[in-house]
Amino acid sequence: MNQASATVQASQDSPHAAVRNAIASRPEALGEADAPDRDHRHPLASLPKKDQQESRTSGIRDGLCQAVAQGIGEHYFSAFALMLKATPLQIGWLSALPQLVGAWAQIYATSRALSHLSRKKLILFGSFGQAVAWFPLFLLPLLIADQAAALFIIGVVVYAALGHVTVPAWNSLITDIVGPNLRGRYFGRRAQLMAVANFAALAAGGFLLHVSERWSSTWGGFALLFLLAATARALSSFFLGRLADVPVAHSAIQSAGFIDLLVRRSSPDFRRFLCFSGLMHAATLLAGPYFVVYLLQDLHLSYVEYGVWLAAQMVGQFVSLKAWGRLGDRCGHAAVLTVTGYLVPVLPMLYLFSNHVTFLICVNFVAGMVWSGFSLGLQNYIFDAVPAGDKGRAVALANTINAMGWFAGALVGGWLAGWLPTRLLGFGIEWSLVSNLPLLFLVSGCLRLAVSALFLPGLRELRTEGLCSIRRLLAHLPVLQPLHRVVRRSRGKPRAPVRQSSE
Numbered sequence: 001m002n003q004a005s006a007t008v009q010a011s012q013d014s015p016h017a018a019v020r021n022a023i024a025s026r027p028e029a030l031g032e033a034d035a036p037d038r039d040h041r042h043p044l045a046s047l048p049k050k051d052q053q054e055s056r057t058s059g060i061r062d063g064l065c066q067a068v069a070q071g072i073g074e075h076y077f078s079a080f081a082l083m084l085k086a087t088p089l090q091i092g093w094l095s096a097l098p099q100l101v102g103a104w105a106q107i108y109a110t111s112r113a114l115s116h117l118s119r120k121k122l123i124l125f126g127s128f129g130q131a132v133a134w135f136p137l138f139l140l141p142l143l144i145a146d147q148a149a150a151l152f153i154i155g156v157v158v159y160a161a162l163g164h165v166t167v168p169a170w171n172s173l174i175t176d177i178v179g180p181n182l183r184g185r186y187f188g189r190r191a192q193l194m195a196v197a198n199f200a201a202l203a204a205g206g207f208l209l210h211v212s213e214r215w216s217s218t219w220g221g222f223a224l225l226f227l228l229a230a231t232a233r234a235l236s237s238f239f240l241g242r243l244a245d246v247p248v249a250h251s252a253i254q255s256a257g258f259i260d261l262l263v264r265r266s267s268p269d270f271r272r273f274l275c276f277s278g279l280m281h282a283a284t285l286l287a288g289p290y291f292v293v294y295l296l297q298d299l300h301l302s303y304v305e306y307g308v309w310l311a312a313q314m315v316g317q318f319v320s321l322k323a324w325g326r327l328g329d330r331c332g333h334a335a336v337l338t339v340t341g342y343l344v345p346v347l348p349m350l351y352l353f354s355n356h357v358t359f360l361i362c363v364n365f366v367a368g369m370v371w372s373g374f375s376l377g378l379q380n381y382i383f384d385a386v387p388a389g390d391k392g393r394a395v396a397l398a399n400t401i402n403a404m405g406w407f408a409g410a411l412v413g414g415w416l417a418g419w420l421p422t423r424l425l426g427f428g429i430e431w432s433l434v435s436n437l438p439l440l441f442l443v444s445g446c447l448r449l450a451v452s453a454l455f456l457p458g459l460r461e462l463r464t465e466g467l468c469s470i471r472r473l474l475a476h477l478p479v480l481q482p483l484h485r486v487v488r489r490s491r492g493k494p495r496a497p498v499r500q501s502s503e
Contacts (some may be wrong), residue, residue: 051244055177058242060190065236067194071201073134073229075310076209077156078292079303080222084141086149088293092414094153095289096407098160103403105164106396119169120245126166127237133159134230138223168396176246195318199311201232206307213303221303269460270385274398276455277378278405280344283451285409287348287444290417290437294351295360298435305357312361316368324373333380334461340374341456345448348441355434416440 081094109122117125137155141148178186205225212221295301295309328336347370350363378398386394420436420443433439 052177054242055244056182056186058239059174059177059186060193062236062239062243063190063194064197065232065239067197068201068232069130069229069236071198072205072225072232075202076205076222076225078289079209079296079306081149081152082293082296083218083222084148084152086152087414088290088417089411089414090149090153091289091293092410092417094156095285096410097153097157099403100407101157102160102164103396103400105161106167106399109165110168110393110396118245119173120240120243122169123166123173123240123243124237126162127233127240129162130159131230131233131237133162134226134233138226142219173243173246177244195314199314199318202307202311202314206304206310209303209307267385270382270394272455272458273381273385274401276451276459277398278401279451279455280341280448281402281405282409282412283444283447284344285406286413286416286447287437287441288413289410290413290440291351293417294435294437294441298437299355299357301357309357309361309364312365313368313371316365317372318368320369321372321376324376327373328376328380332461333377333384334459336373337377337381337459338456340370340377341452342449343370344374345445345452347445348448349445351441352438413440413444416443 078091078094081091086094133155137152137159140151140155144151208224209218209221212218212224292306295306301309324336347363347367351360353359382394382398417437417440420439422433422436424431424433424439
């Protein structure tokens with residue numbers, strides 16, 4: 001599981017993992033003099049240059065292995081649960097519980113675990129534990145078939161908690177291993193390689209499941225996928241073991257406790273942002289976990305088609321993330337949240353218009369583009385809203401509130417999925433739907449729109465110098481910019497220069 005987000009991929013129409021490795025600041029042109037071994041204040045200063053480079057290389061290799069485990073294993077958790085005859089409510093639990101337990105695991109790691117274990121030991125404990133957890137996660141449902149779905153959910157919760165507990169230690173250690181002047185290039189490169197590995201593993205997983213289904217051995221297909229995921233996570237642990245266990249670089253600013261941060265040290269803007277983010281997660285996860293049910297159980301998509309649908313969102317995220325980062329720097333992160341916050345409600349409503357697989361794949365591609373901007377805006381707004389010494393706890397606090405919204409939304413969605421009708425009457429016309437899940441998607445979209453309309457007008461931009469207008473942001477949206485260029489050229493207008501950031 002990716003250390004930067006440690007989320008279980010139970011929903012595709014959600015802000016999970018769209019920007020797990022996004023970099024808020026732009027990379028600088030680096031030279032040899034920028035390496036941390038030249039800065040004697042850096043924790044790596046006492047290590048030979050060869051050991052420093054080996055640690056950075058191992059960090060990238062660890063990321064590649066994690067991406068493979070996620071792409072070929074975690075992305076197919078919901079599909080495996082459906083094969084175990086999980087109910088829609090259980091699919092909701094599969095999405096909700098890992099997030100909630102994982103958020104509390106991060107808080108425990110931040111406040112307790114790191115005082116007893118070194119950062120490297122805690123990371124190795126969680127990563128190797130995840131590698132081992134793949135086996136009971138798959139085998140227990142086979143051995144106790146009458147409780148298969150429930151046992152699988154418990155296994156995923158344990159797996160997620162092991163991943164989440166490493167996040168604070170990982171973030172702290174890797175930022176000590178990679179000096180501040182190297183981070184932009186390093187994490188940008190790591191994120192690109194992970195995206196490619198994740199995509200390739202996801203495609204391979206869909207193909208293997210398709211072949212196993214044709215051979216009437218779907219169980220065997222999932223067994224192979226999970227075995228490969230466990231192997232990849234074990235390799236990840238091996239590379240994590242090669243990281244330098246550098247001493248902790250203590251911040252000059254002592255961070256506040258969670259309650260003190262929320263009540264006393266945070267601004268009204270940050271508290272308003274937390275309410276917006278938590279409620280948007282709840283409205284989103286009302287429908288998020290049930291797209292897989294709709295696609296595999298109601299529309300009967302093949303595993304290959306499902307894999308392509310999953311991959312479409314990843315491609316959308318990959319091609320647009322860099323553009324969203326530039327727009328956030330130029331126009332402000334509140335502006336990015338405002339624009340994407342009004343696009344996010346439209347996404348689930350599109351599933352009412354057609355159930356053709358090509359249309360659904362295109363919708364998920366656009367969803368990837370929109371969610372990457374929204375997620376990046378959520379992440380970077382936190383960094384703008386709190387003092388430097390409080391950023392770590394502010395992120396953990398936001399993750400906890402988001403997880404609570406995730407939990408509530410998924411459970412309410414599971415209840416609504418068993419209550420909403422499959423037919424609608426209006427204006428003397430009767431609409432018959434494939435299932436009642438498109439109505440759930442409609443309800444989710446309406447609630448998202450209500451949350452955006454309630455909170456976004458009052459979401460204040462915290463950076464005010466040199467920012468462009470909302471109109472300019474709209475003209476350069478990753479979704480609309482290609483169309484904008486075509487229109488300008490058809491009218492014979494020269495291409496407008498793009499103002500570069502002054503940073």
